[in-house]
Amino acid sequence: xxxxxxxxxxxxxxxxxxxxxxxxxxxxxGITGLLGPNGAGKSxxxxxxxxxxxxxxxxxxxRGADVWNNxxxxxxxxxxxxxxxxxxxxTGWEFVVRxxxxxxxxxxxxxxxxxxxxxxxxxxxxxxxxxxxxxxxxRQRLKIAQTLAHEPGIIILDEPLNGLDPLSKRKVxxxxxxxxxxxxxxxxxxxxxxxxxxxxxxxVLLHQGKILAQGDxxxxxxxxxxxxxxxxxxxxxxxxxAASLVSQASVQNIQFGPEPGTVVFETGDRDTxxxxxxxxxxxxxxxxxxxxxxxxxLQAVFDYLVGT
Amino acid sequence: xxxxxxxxxxxxxxxxxxxxxELSxxxGACGLLGPNGAGKSxxxxxxxxxxxxxxxxxxxxxxDIRRDQFAIRRLVGYxxxxxxxxxxxxxxxxxxxxxxxxxxxxxxxxxxxxxxxFYVGLGEARYRSLETYSAGMKxxxxxxxxxxxxxxxxxxxxxxxNLDPQGRTEILELIKxxxxxxxxxxxxxxxxxxxxxxxxxxxxxxxxxxxxxQGDIEALKEIRFSLYEIKTKGESAAFLRGLRDRGCxxxxxxxxxxxxxxxxxxxxxxxxxxxxxxxxxxxxxLKSRTSLEDLFARTVGVD
Amino acid sequence: MPISEQGYTHWTGTFAERRFPWWPITRLxxxxxxxxxxxxxxxxxxxxxxxxxxxxxxxxxxLEDFQFMFRGRRGSTTFLEVNPAYFRSxxxxxxxxxxxxxxxxxxxxxxxxxxxxxxxxQLYFSRPIRKRDYLLGKMSTLAFFLLLYTLVPGVLFIxxxxxxxxxxxxxxxxxxxxxxxxxxxxLITLFFTFYTxxxxxxxxxxxxxxxxxxxxxxFSDIFFGIFYGIFRxxxxxxxxxxxxxQQVAAALFRVKPAFEVxxxxxxxxxxxxxxxxxxxxxxxxxxxxxxR
Numbered sequence: 001x002x003x004x005x006x007x008x009x010x011x012x013x014x015x016x017x018x019x020x021x022x023x024x025x026x027x028x029x030g031i032t033g034l035l036g037p038n039g040a041g042k043s044x045x046x047x048x049x050x051x052x053x054x055x056x057x058x059x060x061x062x063r064g065a066d067v068w069n070n071x072x073x074x075x076x077x078x079x080x081x082x083x084x085x086x087x088x089x090x091t092g093w094e095f096v097v098r099x100x101x102x103x104x105x106x107x108x109x110x111x112x113x114x115x116x117x118x119x120x121x122x123x124x125x126x127x128x129x130x131x132x133x134x135x136x137x138x139r140q141r142l143k144i145a146q147t148l149a150h151e152p153g154i155i156i157l158d159e160p161l162n163g164l165d166p167l168s169k170r171k172v173x174x175x176x177x178x179x180x181x182x183x184x185x186x187x188x189x190x191x192x193x194x195x196x197x198x199x200x201x202x203x204v205l206l207h208q209g210k211i212l213a214q215g216d217x218x219x220x221x222x223x224x225x226x227x228x229x230x231x232x233x234x235x236x237x238x239x240x241x242a243a244s245l246v247s248q249a250s251v252q253n254i255q256f257g258p259e260p261g262t263v264v265f266e267t268g269d270r271d272t273x274x275x276x277x278x279x280x281x282x283x284x285x286x287x288x289x290x291x292x293x294x295x296x297x298l299q300a301v302f303d304y305l306v307g308t
Numbered sequence: 309x310x311x312x313x314x315x316x317x318x319x320x321x322x323x324x325x326x327x328x329x330e331l332s333x334x335x336g337a338c339g340l341l342g343p344n345g346a347g348k349s350x351x352x353x354x355x356x357x358x359x360x361x362x363x364x365x366x367x368x369x370x371x372d373i374r375r376d377q378f379a380i381r382r383l384v385g386y387x388x389x390x391x392x393x394x395x396x397x398x399x400x401x402x403x404x405x406x407x408x409x410x411x412x413x414x415x416x417x418x419x420x421x422x423x424x425x426f427y428v429g430l431g432e433a434r435y436r437s438l439e440t441y442s443a444g445m446k447x448x449x450x451x452x453x454x455x456x457x458x459x460x461x462x463x464x465x466x467x468x469x470n471l472d473p474q475g476r477t478e479i480l481e482l483i484k485x486x487x488x489x490x491x492x493x494x495x496x497x498x499x500x501x502x503x504x505x506x507x508x509x510x511x512x513x514x515x516x517x518x519x520x521x522q523g524d525i526e527a528l529k530e531i532r533f534s535l536y537e538i539k540t541k542g543e544s545a546a547f548l549r550g551l552r553d554r555g556c557x558x559x560x561x562x563x564x565x566x567x568x569x570x571x572x573x574x575x576x577x578x579x580x581x582x583x584x585x586x587x588x589x590x591x592x593x594l595k596s597r598t599s600l601e602d603l604f605a606r607t608v609g610v611d
Numbered sequence: 612m613p614i615s616e617q618g619y620t621h622w623t624g625t626f627a628e629r630r631f632p633w634w635p636i637t638r639l640x641x642x643x644x645x646x647x648x649x650x651x652x653x654x655x656x657x658x659x660x661x662x663x664x665x666x667x668x669x670x671x672x673x674l675e676d677f678q679f680m681f682r683g684r685r686g687s688t689t690f691l692e693v694n695p696a697y698f699r700s701x702x703x704x705x706x707x708x709x710x711x712x713x714x715x716x717x718x719x720x721x722x723x724x725x726x727x728x729x730x731x732x733q734l735y736f737s738r739p740i741r742k743r744d745y746l747l748g749k750m751s752t753l754a755f756f757l758l759l760y761t762l763v764p765g766v767l768f769i770x771x772x773x774x775x776x777x778x779x780x781x782x783x784x785x786x787x788x789x790x791x792x793x794x795x796x797x798l799i800t801l802f803f804t805f806y807t808x809x810x811x812x813x814x815x816x817x818x819x820x821x822x823x824x825x826x827x828x829x830f831s832d833i834f835f836g837i838f839y840g841i842f843r844x845x846x847x848x849x850x851x852x853x854x855x856x857q858q859v860a861a862a863l864f865r866v867k868p869a870f871e872v873x874x875x876x877x878x879x880x881x882x883x884x885x886x887x888x889x890x891x892x893x894x895x896x897x898x899x900x901x902x903r
Contacts (some may be wrong), residue, residue, distance in 0.1 A: 274589035458622035
C-alpha cells in the first residue's frame, strides 16, 4: 500500500496549548477513520494535512511534496467541513460552480464538473433551488458535491454523517465507498463509532495529541492484551458448556447472563478456545442459538484504549 | 396509554407537516424515527404544547393537548436538541430555577436539583459555572433540568448529538437507566439507529407527516427463518462444500461473513458437525435479522 | 431496608400553586443584574439624588441650625423650601433620569436578548408558564429597580418631611403631592419598563440592545437640542424623552413646566411610545414560543 499522505514527527502548539505531538503516520488509498475524544487533535491534524496550519515541528507531505504553502497541492485535496456555512440565496448549482471557479477552472470546465458532482450526490433535480430550501440531508450532500467537484485525489470529511437521517446516511456511506473504489484516499472523522465501522476497518485513534493506535480494528483489538476477548454463547445448556471449559487454561473468566441461556467466556487465546468449541458442542449435543464477540468492535476498542 | 393521537394535522402555511397522525403509546422507551422533514419536530412541539394542531385530537398522560397544556407540562420533561443553557449560572441554580418554574416550592426545587445533578453525574461539578462545562456535561445538565420536577414522560431530542464517543456512552447509559424504571416513559427522537436500538424497545417511524410503521423493535426485525450469519477461521473451502452438499445455500459477503440458508429439515447441529469434520473454527453464529436500518429503508422509501 | 437505594429517586413533594408564577424569573433577573460589571456602582450612585434630597429635607427643617450657611440671607425662608417644586426637581432631575437609563441598560438590555441568544426560551415554555407570565416576570425585574428610585424615595421624602416638621403641614398645603408621587413613579416605571423590554427583545446581542437603549434616549434629547437651537420653538421639547418626562412631572406636581407646551401632549407621546412597545412586544413574542 503506497502511502499518499505522510506525516513525520508532526507537532503543533498554539502558544502553550498542545494541538498535536510527535505524530508519524502514513495514510494510503482507501478509507481511513480518524477518531478521538474532543480535544484529541483531530481538527489540528486535518488542518495541518490541508496546509492550513504550519507545523511547529515536523512535516506533512502528500505524494512526497510538502503541503505547507504548496498551493498546487490544494487542487488535489477536497475538504468537507463539519460546519454548515452556506450562502442561502445561492442555488445548489451556483454554489458548486462558484467554489470551483476559485480553483481556476474555466466557466465551461466548472459547469461540467459541477454537473458531474451534483449527479454523483443525486442532487441534479434540486440544483436550481436556493439553498435555504434544502433539507439537512441535502445540505450535507451538497457539501460532499463541493468536496469532490474538482476531482481531488484526497478527500477529507469531518463528521459527514452528522444530522442525517438513516436513509441519507446510507446514501452518503455508499458515495464514500464509491470514492474508495475509484482509488482515492479518504480520511473520515466521526464520533459515532458504529458508523465508522460501516465504512472502514482501518483507523487512526488520536488521544491527547498523540497517536494512540493505528491500523486494522481487529488487529488493534488483538493487541489489547489487558482486556481479554469476550465470547458470548447462547445455548440450551450454558452450564454444561461452562463446566466443560472451566478447566481450560485459555479461559480466564466465565460469566453467566444477562440474557437467559447466555454464558460469556473471557479468553486471551481465541484460537484454542474456538478450536475446542465445535467438538464440544457436537459431543455434548448442545443446541447453539448464538455465538458472538461482544467487544470486538470499535466502541470497545475505543473504550479500552481511551478508557473512562 | 401515555400518548394518544387521533388524526392529527398541522400545516405551516401551505406545507403539510402532519397529515393525519394516529398513535397510541404506552409505557417504556420509544424511539421516534423519520427522515428530515417527516414531521418529527412538529410532532414534538405539538406534544409539548408549543403548537396547536389544526385538526385532530390528542391526549398526553390523559390530558387533552389543546386544553390542558399546563397539566401536561407539569408531568413532562423536555431535553432540547440544541444549546439552551443560561450562561452565568452554576448548575444548581440553573436546575433549581427551572424546577421552581415547573411549580415546585423553592426549597424543594433546590433539594431536588442537588439530587438530580448527582444522579446525572454532575455532583462534583454542580457549583461550577456552566460555561466551563464540556459538551457531555452540558447534555447531562439538560437532562437534569428535564428530570428535576420528576416527570412521568421524557422527551429527548437527539440526546447524543455532537458528543464524542465517551459522552455518547455516558448519556446512553443514563437514558437506559432512566427508562428501566417502570414509571418514567421516554420518547427519543434520534437519527442514530444504534442509539435507538440500545435504549428503546418500541419504535415509531414517521414519514411524510404520517406514521409509517410502529411496533416492538424485536418484533419488527423479522427473523429470516433458517438464515444464519457465520464467520469462520480455517480452511473453509471444504467446509462450505460440505454444507452445500447437505443442501444448504451458502453466500459469501464482504467482511468475510457467510450467509447460510439452512433447509427446513436440517438441524443446526449439522453445521457444527461439518465444522468439526473440516477442522474449522466457528467464530460467529447468528440468526440473521433485518436491521433497524433495513426496516427504516423499507418503510420510508426507495434507497 | 438497611441500604438505601442509590440512583434515581422520585420526588414525593407537591407542586405549589403560586400566586405569581413568574416570581422566580424576577428574582433571577435581579440576581443576574447584580452580577453585571459596574451594576453595583450604578446602583449605588443612583441613590445619590435621593440621599441628597433627603438631606435637604432635614436641612430645611433645621434652617436655624444651618443659619451659618446663609450669612448673607438672614431670615430667609424661601431657600430650600420643601414644596411641590422640590419633588418635581427630584422626579424630573436630569441626573436621576440618566442614571435610571443606565440601570436599564445594565439590568435590562440582556433580559430578553440573552434568552434569545442562549436559546433558553424553549426551556421556559416547556414549563407551565404563560407567555404573559414570562413577560411579567421580566417586567417586574425592571419595575423593582425603577420603583426603588422613584416610589420609595418619594414616599420616604413625604414621611421624612412629616416627621421632621412634626406636623401635616406639607399635606395640608399641597394635598396633591402623595398622589403625584405615586402617579409619576408609575409613569416613569411603566414607560421605562416597556421601552427597555421591547428593545431587549429586538436582538440576540446584549451589546446592541444596550447601545440602542442608551442612544435612543440620548438622541431624542440631542435632536430636541438641535431643533430648539435652530428654531427656538418650545414645541420641539416633545422630541425628547427626557423633556417629556419632565413636563409631565411638572404637571403632576402642579408646578410651572420648563416649556410652554401643554403637558397632555407629553403624556400622550410617552403613553403612545409605551403602548407601541407593548404591542410590538406581544406580537414579537407570539413567535417566540414556537422554537426555531
